[in-house]
Amino acid sequence: MIKLHDLEFEPYISEEEITQVIDRISDEVNRDFGDKTPVFIGVLNGSFMFASEVVKRFQGDCEISFVKLGSYKGTESTGEVKTLLGLNQDLKDRTVVLLEDIVDTGNTLVELDQILKQSGVKEYKVVSLFFKPEAYKKSVPVDYIGMEIPNKFIVGYGLDYDGLGRNLTQVYKRKE
Numbered sequence: 001m002i003k004l005h006d007l008e009f010e011p012y013i014s015e016e017e018i019t020q021v022i023d024r025i026s027d028e029v030n031r032d033f034g035d036k037t038p039v040f041i042g043v044l045n046g047s048f049m050f051a052s053e054v055v056k057r058f059q060g061d062c063e064i065s066f067v068k069l070g071s072y073k074g075t076e077s078t079g080e081v082k083t084l085l086g087l088n089q090d091l092k093d094r095t096v097v098l099l100e101d102i103v104d105t106g107n108t109l110v111e112l113d114q115i116l117k118q119s120g121v122k123e124y125k126v127v128s129l130f131f132k133p134e135a136y137k138k139s140v141p142v143d144y145i146g147m148e149i150p151n152k153f154i155v156g157y158g159l160d161y162d163g164l165g166r167n168l169t170q171v172y173k174r175k176e
Ligand SMILES: O=P(O)(O)OC[C@H]1O[C@H](OP(=O)(O)OP(=O)(O)O)[C@H](O)[C@@H]1O
Pocket: 043, 044, 045, 046, 047, 069, 070, 071, 072, 077, 100, 101, 102, 103, 104, 105, 106, 107, 108, 109, 159, 160
């Protein structure tokens, strides 16, 4: 068990399991985008570990960029997604692969969908390491999912609780 600020968390998904999931999802990404010179866009902050592992496994030509969006305060979504660092690259007519650590309510994804459509991409697909089907209320497709998880707050592997826990190499869930 670990403590971050005032909350306790227990081990939930091991590093080995995360690696297996990333291997599988990266195979799918290689298969579908290997010859398309995609632009990978990682959604900061949470996706930095996952994004680096996926792009390290990518075997074709690609470009890599990041945007930074934020909407969580403590363990809850505020419902308001702020763009903290926008796109700084021309994506017109490009194939884009969004790399997210988690899709939860979908608020962040809806914002990204608008940003990408406005930028004139040829196509874009969403890859997310974790997905909470019970929490997802939107219709933007999540095309590649590493793991479906219940509607519980998790930390580790890039995901934080009020800034702490991103460096943990396995995933923990909030202790009930
Ligand atoms: O589907 P949603 O309910 O929108 O949640 C998903 C988003 O929440 C987290 O980001 P957060 O807003 O916590 O910012 P961070 O990545 O900087 O921690 C995560 O990295 C996703 O981008």
